[in-house]
Amino acid sequence: MSGKTPVGILGATGTVGQRFIQLLENHPWFEIAWMAASDRSAHKTYTEACKWRWSSPLPAHIAAMKVSPAVAEGAPRLIFAALDSAAATELEPRFAAAGCAVVSNSSSFRMQEDVPLVIPEVNGDHLELLKTQKWHKDSGGFIVTNPNCSAIGLVMALAPLHRRFGVEKVFVATMQAVSGAGYPGVASLDILGNVIPYIANEEPKMEAETSKLLGSLNGNSIIPADLKVSAHCNRVAVEDGHTESVSIKLRRAAQADEIISSWNEFRCIAQKLNLPSAPKQPVIYDPTPDRPQPRLDIHRGGGMSAVVGRLRPCNLFDWKFTVLSHNTIRGAAGAALLNGELLKAQGYLT
Numbered sequence: 001m002s003g004k005t006p007v008g009i010l011g012a013t014g015t016v017g018q019r020f021i022q023l024l025e026n027h028p029w030f031e032i033a034w035m036a037a038s039d040r041s042a043h044k045t046y047t048e049a050c051k052w053r054w055s056s057p058l059p060a061h062i063a064a065m066k067v068s069p070a071v072a073e074g075a076p077r078l079i080f081a082a083l084d085s086a087a088a089t090e091l092e093p094r095f096a097a098a099g100c101a102v103v104s105n106s107s108s109f110r111m112q113e114d115v116p117l118v119i120p121e122v123n124g125d126h127l128e129l130l131k132t133q134k135w136h137k138d139s140g141g142f143i144v145t146n147p148n149c150s151a152i153g154l155v156m157a158l159a160p161l162h163r164r165f166g167v168e169k170v171f172v173a174t175m176q177a178v179s180g181a182g183y184p185g186v187a188s189l190d191i192l193g194n195v196i197p198y199i200a201n202e203e204p205k206m207e208a209e210t211s212k213l214l215g216s217l218n219g220n221s222i223i224p225a226d227l228k229v230s231a232h233c234n235r236v237a238v239e240d241g242h243t244e245s246v247s248i249k250l251r252r253a254a255q256a257d258e259i260i261s262s263w264n265e266f267r268c269i270a271q272k273l274n275l276p277s278a279p280k281q282p283v284i285y286d287p288t289p290d291r292p293q294p295r296l297d298i299h300r301g302g303g304m305s306a307v308v309g310r311l312r313p314c315n316l317f318d319w320k321f322t323v324l325s326h327n328t329i330r331g332a333a334g335a336a337l338l339n340g341e342l343l344k345a346q347g348y349l350t
């Protein structure tokens with residue numbers, strides 16, 4: 001090991017787990033020391049356990065690394081978790097109780113009162129909840145979560161406007177990539193040439209998580225933001241990148257140039273601390289009439305920026321626009337990595 005912080009990946013063989021491996025290769029602060037998955041994969045080498053999905057090569061030292069069983073004994077302090085929610089509900093508390101700092105992608109604990117649901121650019125201050133979290137008090141371990149992959153793009157676009165003008169109502173219709181369903185995910189015969197107007201539990205997650213993320217810290221709890229969200233979630237035949245059509249009603253009137261400058265100038269603690277995974281510009285407004293598009297724009301800001309376009313007046317509310325974010329980077333592994341970096345920078349990992 002090289003002086004870097006050793007980290008583990010729980011659920012290392014899945015879509016998000018593989019993204020973690022890709023993003024952690026050559027990371028300046030963290031180094032993969034441990035990987036675990038289900039009994040199906042445990043005790044195999046990583047190449048035997050799963051099929052590598054990315055075009056960048058699987059690092060040789062990872063390919064040869066043994067996949068551990070999903071038990072906390074022998075795991076490092078910092079764990080990036082990419083488990084499906086049934087497994088996360090059972091396993092993440094065991095790791096937290098054993099003293100691990102679990103940075104979770106799953107929905108299992110996002111809405112639990114003492115669990116921070118964090119996008120560093122939006123609500124890094126919510127990490128304060130850890131001080132009263134039951135696992136933290138008992139073992140020093142804890143669980144921090146990042147949001148649902150469609151909530152994150154929406155909230156990054158809303159946060160600068162909520163701060164400046166107040167957001168009262170949101171209507172959002174999503175077009176979500178197939179990689180958001182994990183691997184192997186949706187059957188090709190179901191999705192090719194098709195749109196599926198249903199993603200189980202996605203709409204309630206978007207609606208509830210948006211209020212918690214934009215909410216304010218009040219001592220040991222979060223007061224949800226006072227806004228109403230109506231979400232329509234659709235699965236489309238796109239590989240990576242969730243696109244969302246959004247209409248908003250604001251509490252105070254705003255001109256188009258004020259909205260655009262709010263997005264383009266939005267910066268926060270992640271940029272101030274120069275965290276390695278923080279994009280220089282978290283929200284990018286692209287004035288080109290037919291952008292953003294998943295194929296052309298998902299890698300902007302290293303896949304960590306939300307790209308907004310098509311701002312125009314709305315006949316029902318005040319304004320409407322399109323936002324795009326990378327679901328497995330900004331919406332999952334990159335989001336968790338940025339949370340891990342914020343935790344380290346703020347001394348939560350000692």
Ligand SMILES: NC(=O)c1ccc[n+]([C@@H]2O[C@H](COP(=O)([O-])OP(=O)(O)OC[C@H]3O[C@@H](n4cnc5c(N)ncnc54)[C@H](OP(=O)(O)O)[C@@H]3O)[C@@H](O)[C@H]2O)c1
Binds near residue numbers: 147182
């Ligand atoms: N895909 C996205 O864009 C996205 C975005 C945001 C959040 N998320 C969330 O991130 C989590 C992972 O998603 P994914 O898309 O990567 O799913 P996935 O491709 O299905 O991968 C699931 C991972 O969990 C492991 N696992 C399953 N059951 C287990 C058990 N009982 N014990 C230990 N490990 C177990 C699997 O190991 P085996 O290979 O051994 O079965 C695999 O490594 C989910 O909660 C998902 O909702 C996903």
